[in-house]
Amino acid sequence: MSETTDAITGASILLDEVTKQYPGQTRPAVGGLTLEIPAGSIVMFVGPSGCGKTTTLKMINRLIEPSSGKIVINGEDVTKMDGDTLRRRIGYVIQAGGLFPHMTVAANIAIVPKMLGWDKAKIAARVDELLELVSLDPSIYRDRYPKELSGGQQQRVGVARALAADPPVLLMDEPFGAVDPITRQRLQDELLNIQSEVQKTIVMVTHDFDEAVKLGDWIAVFDEGAQLVQYDSPERVLANPANEFVENFIGSGAGLKQLTLTRVNQVKLNEAVTALPGELASDVLSRVQGAGQPLAVVLDKRRRPVRRLTRRQLSRLQIVDDTIDESMPVVGDQATLNDALDTMLVASSETAVVTGRRDAFLGVINVQTIMEAISAANAAAAEAEGDAPVGLNSGAIPAIAIEGALAANGHDGGNTSEDLQDVEEPR
Numbered sequence: 001m002s003e004t005t006d007a008i009t010g011a012s013i014l015l016d017e018v019t020k021q022y023p024g025q026t027r028p029a030v031g032g033l034t035l036e037i038p039a040g041s042i043v044m045f046v047g048p049s050g051c052g053k054t055t056t057l058k059m060i061n062r063l064i065e066p067s068s069g070k071i072v073i074n075g076e077d078v079t080k081m082d083g084d085t086l087r088r089r090i091g092y093v094i095q096a097g098g099l100f101p102h103m104t105v106a107a108n109i110a111i112v113p114k115m116l117g118w119d120k121a122k123i124a125a126r127v128d129e130l131l132e133l134v135s136l137d138p139s140i141y142r143d144r145y146p147k148e149l150s151g152g153q154q155q156r157v158g159v160a161r162a163l164a165a166d167p168p169v170l171l172m173d174e175p176f177g178a179v180d181p182i183t184r185q186r187l188q189d190e191l192l193n194i195q196s197e198v199q200k201t202i203v204m205v206t207h208d209f210d211e212a213v214k215l216g217d218w219i220a221v222f223d224e225g226a227q228l229v230q231y232d233s234p235e236r237v238l239a240n241p242a243n244e245f246v247e248n249f250i251g252s253g254a255g256l257k258q259l260t261l262t263r264v265n266q267v268k269l270n271e272a273v274t275a276l277p278g279e280l281a282s283d284v285l286s287r288v289q290g291a292g293q294p295l296a297v298v299l300d301k302r303r304r305p306v307r308r309l310t311r312r313q314l315s316r317l318q319i320v321d322d323t324i325d326e327s328m329p330v331v332g333d334q335a336t337l338n339d340a341l342d343t344m345l346v347a348s349s350e351t352a353v354v355t356g357r358r359d360a361f362l363g364v365i366n367v368q369t370i371m372e373a374i375s376a377a378n379a380a381a382a383e384a385e386g387d388a389p390v391g392l393n394s395g396a397i398p399a400i401a402i403e404g405a406l407a408a409n410g411h412d413g414g415n416t417s418e419d420l421q422d423v424e425e426p427r
């Protein structure tokens with residue numbers, strides 16, 4: 001394997017003419033679906049209720065057995081392989097985390113490693129590593145029970161559990177459906193951060209088209225019977241909906257979708273004066289004044305923002321303390337400009353603090369920056385009109401399916417997603 005493909009730990013998945021006919025139903029829930037999911041990519045399933053998304057997802061790990069067709073993972077036909085063995089290689093996240101209520105967080109995460117016979121020390125280390133990865137302090141959370149966690153925290157533990165044995169494939173069925181919009185946005189950002197570290201193949205079902213655009217490398221739009229209506233990059237689904245059905249699904253306000261297509265890490269952030277707990281407030285104030293800034297951002301020792309202090313607050317303080325301001329608007333750098341605006345609106349603030357990996361402080365974004373980015377992007381889009389690549393856009397899957405067929409035939413399909421980058425603009 002070449003160096004570039006080593007970076008991808010995910011596996012390619014090919015659904016080959018897969019059908020699921022439930023007993024007593026007149027029409028198949030999934031009718032002859034062929035779909036290739038490139039290794040290391042995130043594919044989002046969208047479509048109306050009852051169209052067969054969950055059924056399709058569960059056939060990948062054979063929680064539901066296909067009536068006919070083939071499922072090929074990394075070139076290996078897994079249709080007849082032992083289901084339990086298969087499922088240990090595939091992480092599965094269901095709505096609300098699906099944690100076992102009588103097990104601690106650590107025990108929940110340890111389920112698959114235990115089944116695989118890992119020793120205790122290795123499991124304990126892995127549990128802590130995963131809790132760190134999903135931004136939950138292990139010393140606080142490992143011994144808690146699910147009911148002692150918020151909905152968003154349960155979802156995080158669900159993601160940690162699915163990642164426990166380092167499976168190449170992660171299946172997620174509306175994993176962030178049951179949480180409030182701001183928490184959902186943070187969970188999405190976290191998933192993208194995790195993905196940039198671990199490069200899994202992720203298949204996720206969502207009802208939220210903005211979520212599909214934000215997270216997906218590819219979006220699969222389904223209709224009744226898991227008919228694939230369009231399978232393309234978010235940019236091209238938005239710019240070129242395959243038909244009226246997709247158009248309706250995307251919803252109105254396509255102009256504003258630019259906000260969803262642009263991420264915080266694509267715009268220039270404003271610098272901000274930072275301060276540490278224990279500093280003299282007057283020292284910080286003179287730095288803030290010297291820099292012509294309205295406020296300072298207080299960071300903890302891991303450089304995570306804890307609160308903001310305005311000039312006025314600083315002038316009244318002696319020492320900067322580490323009181324956490326829960327209502328401070330914070331967005332991850334993977335967040336979309338749409339998320340950032342939401343966060344600012346909720347906090348009634350014209351700026352939001354931006355964090356990167358492991359919640360470390362990166363800078364500040366303000367409304368002005370967002371507005372400028374949108375006009376720039378709109379101008380660029382107008383200029384690029386007519387340049388849109390064709391070929392993957394026909395509602396089917398030619399290039400991807402061919403890669404899949406190659407992989408299934410034993411050719412190296414590991415660089416599939418890399419190849420695909422030749423035909424899509426990097427996001």
Ligand SMILES: Nc1ncnc2c1ncn2[C@@H]1O[C@H](COP(=O)(O)OP(=O)(O)OP(=O)(O)O)[C@@H](O)[C@H]1O
Pocket residue numbers: 022023025029047048049050051052053054055056
């Ligand atoms: N065990 C079952 N027995 C019979 N029919 C089923 C069964 N499970 C699902 N179905 C039917 O198969 C179709 C597809 O269901 P599926 O759960 O895959 O839809 P979905 O796209 O995930 O919908 P939603 O968005 O509401 O979750 C539906 O018509 C559903 O009623």
Ligand SMILES: [Mg+2]
Pocket residue numbers: 053054055205
């Ligand atoms: Mg479903």
